[in-house]
Amino acid sequence: MLCQECNKMPATVHLTKIVNDKKTETHLCQQCASEKGELEFAFEPKFPIHHFFAGLLDFDGFETPVGIPGKTKIQCNNCGLTYAQFSQIGRLGCSDCYESFGEKLNSLLRRIHGSTRHTGKVPQRSGSAIKVKKELEQLRKDMQKKIADEEFEEAARIRDKIRELEKDTEGGGE
Amino acid sequence: MAQDKFWVKNLSKWMEGTGPDSEVVLTSRVRLARNIKNIPFPYLASDTQTQKIFNDVNRVVGNHKGEFKDFTFIKLEEMESLERQLCVEKHIISPQMAKDVRNSFVLLRNDEAVSIMINEEDHIRIQCLFPGLQLEGAWNLADKIDDIMESDLDYAFNEDRGYLTACPTNVGTGIRVSLMMHLPGLVITKQINRILSALSQVGLVVRGLYGEGTEVIGNIVQISNQITLGQSEKEIIRNLYAVAKQLIEQEEEARQNLLNESRENLADRAGRALGILSNARIVSSQEAMQLLSDLRLGVDLGLIDFDSKIINHLLVTIRPAHLQSMERKELDAYERDVCRATLIREKFIGSSK
Ligand SMILES: [Zn+2]
Ligand SMILES: [Zn+2]
Numbered sequence: 001m002l003c004q005e006c007n008k009m010p011a012t013v014h015l016t017k018i019v020n021d022k023k024t025e026t027h028l029c030q031q032c033a034s035e036k037g038e039l040e041f042a043f044e045p046k047f048p049i050h051h052f053f054a055g056l057l058d059f060d061g062f063e064t065p066v067g068i069p070g071k072t073k074i075q076c077n078n079c080g081l082t083y084a085q086f087s088q089i090g091r092l093g094c095s096d097c098y099e100s101f102g103e104k105l106n107s108l109l110r111r112i113h114g115s116t117r118h119t120g121k122v123p124q125r126s127g128s129a130i131k132v133k134k135e136l137e138q139l140r141k142d143m144q145k146k147i148a149d150e151e152f153e154e155a156a157r158i159r160d161k162i163r164e165l166e167k168d169t170e171g172g173g174e
Numbered sequence: 175m176a177q178d179k180f181w182v183k184n185l186s187k188w189m190e191g192t193g194p195d196s197e198v199v200l201t202s203r204v205r206l207a208r209n210i211k212n213i214p215f216p217y218l219a220s221d222t223q224t225q226k227i228f229n230d231v232n233r234v235v236g237n238h239k240g241e242f243k244d245f246t247f248i249k250l251e252e253m254e255s256l257e258r259q260l261c262v263e264k265h266i267i268s269p270q271m272a273k274d275v276r277n278s279f280v281l282l283r284n285d286e287a288v289s290i291m292i293n294e295e296d297h298i299r300i301q302c303l304f305p306g307l308q309l310e311g312a313w314n315l316a317d318k319i320d321d322i323m324e325s326d327l328d329y330a331f332n333e334d335r336g337y338l339t340a341c342p343t344n345v346g347t348g349i350r351v352s353l354m355m356h357l358p359g360l361v362i363t364k365q366i367n368r369i370l371s372a373l374s375q376v377g378l379v380v381r382g383l384y385g386e387g388t389e390v391i392g393n394i395v396q397i398s399n400q401i402t403l404g405q406s407e408k409e410i411i412r413n414l415y416a417v418a419k420q421l422i423e424q425e426e427e428a429r430q431n432l433l434n435e436s437r438e439n440l441a442d443r444a445g446r447a448l449g450i451l452s453n454a455r456i457v458s459s460q461e462a463m464q465l466l467s468d469l470r471l472g473v474d475l476g477l478i479d480f481d482s483k484i485i486n487h488l489l490v491t492i493r494p495a496h497l498q499s500m501e502r503k504e505l506d507a508y509e510r511d512v513c514r515a516t517l518i519r520e521k522f523i524g525s526s527k
Contacts, residue, residue, distance in 0.1 A: 112342060
């Protein structure tokens with residue numbers, strides 16, 4: 001087999017990448033492989049990840065809306081990127097794109113991550129209000145559970161904590 | 175290339191190959207992707223905008239002199255391309271960053287365990303790279319640095335989507351956790367493909383380098399999380415840690431079985447690797463990786479006496495940019511193979527006991 005890059009030398013480096021059980025293979029000669037940096041064990045995926053979701057986009061038929069007269073163009077007001085451009089380059093233009101592309105993006109996120117809702121870290125400073133909100137949500141859930149389990153003393157303790165938190169945010173919150 | 179810069183002159187701390195479970199896990203890495211509100215991502219941003227990102231980070235560093243006293247700013251445009259390639263080989267910067275250097279910087283800790291990439295695919299990428307299995311340690315450090323950054327910067331963060339990133343595959347936690355593992359036992363006993371394909375079904379990305387046939391070159395694979403949204407950082411790290419522990423167990427079992435059934439063969443393999451590496455005059459990087467792996471397995475199993483630190487260093491220093499930096503000139507593939515063999519021979523003199 002000849003090298004896919006230069007088509008001159010025999011391919012001696014065979015790269016296989018498995019994502020979601022889908023295999024992609026690349027065959028290069030030693031020279032091209034080191035030039036392309038494929039021998040360097042780079043940490044980031046080097047096979048264009050856009051191929052991965054370009055496939056998803058095609059599957060959804062996002063780029064060929066049927067029956068929509070005039071084909072409405074979806075565009076981000078902040079950076080000007082259109083959804084069509086995004087699906088070609090696989091990169092969003094700015095943080096506002098997440099709002100601008102709304103539902104379409106949600107369906108993509110669901111396919112990539114199996115979820116659309118962040119459950120991890122919240123920024124310390126700018127996210128303090130969100131943090132309290134998430135903590136309150138959790139406490140209310142805990143309280144309901146204690147009530148269901150008939151652990152009323154515990155439930156009352158959690159209720160007091162909720163009240164305290166609510167008071168704090170009303171007083172000091174922006 | 176200026177040879178006196180520490181990132182050119184020194185070896186990274188992670189290359190020493192120490193740390194927990196270092197017989198199987200070479201490195202643990204945690205990377206966080208962060209962006210600043212309302213400014214387009216680097217590939218769309220204007221020079222003024224990317225300059226502002228740098229100024230903002232610079233201000234944070236100025237406000238936290240104590241925390242950043244061991245850090246140095248390096249401007250990528252001021253690096254020669256070979257020097258950038260060297261940094262890629264050391265995992266200080268990403269290959270993509272080496273290609274597109276416009277207004278990009280790296281804020282590097284002197285021991286190279288932390289590198290903060292500025293204006294890469296995202297505005298800020300915080301990377302912590304530790305030797306051995308130290309996911310938790312790497313995360314705690316990245317988390318701390320992230321908090322310092324955020325205390326002075328307005329991150330693009332949304333309650334539902336989390337940290338907003340240029341690529342939707344990073345959105346949410348923005349975290350990528352990776353392990354580099356040496357798995358010769360699983361390769362020799364032909365279990366590797368089955369196991370790796372199973373991993374890819376549980377939301378992990380597996381990358382290996384395959385040579386002639388089905389053998390993984392150097393028996394090294396990289397495993398990382400694919401999902402960044404809907405799981406917390408702790409969950410993601412716990413999952414990968416659990417998988418790593420299982421892999422380590424399976425690898426050790428395979429090694430033990432090999433030792434029981436074909437001890438002489440393994441010792442022979444390691445001895446031959448030592449023989450070739452100590453005497454060869456021309457060695458390709460692929461061959462070197464395989465031989466170093468054979469030798470390392472022999473050392474790990476106590477079949478041969480050799481300083482494994484030398485093997486760890488060579489995994490990085492036999493790469494093209496390192497060889498060319500050492501020779502202080504460009505080398506073609508053949509010259510590199512000769513230079514590589516010479517480097518290995520020199521390092522091996524007096525190392526085998
Ligand atoms: Zn080629
Ligand atoms: Zn936008």
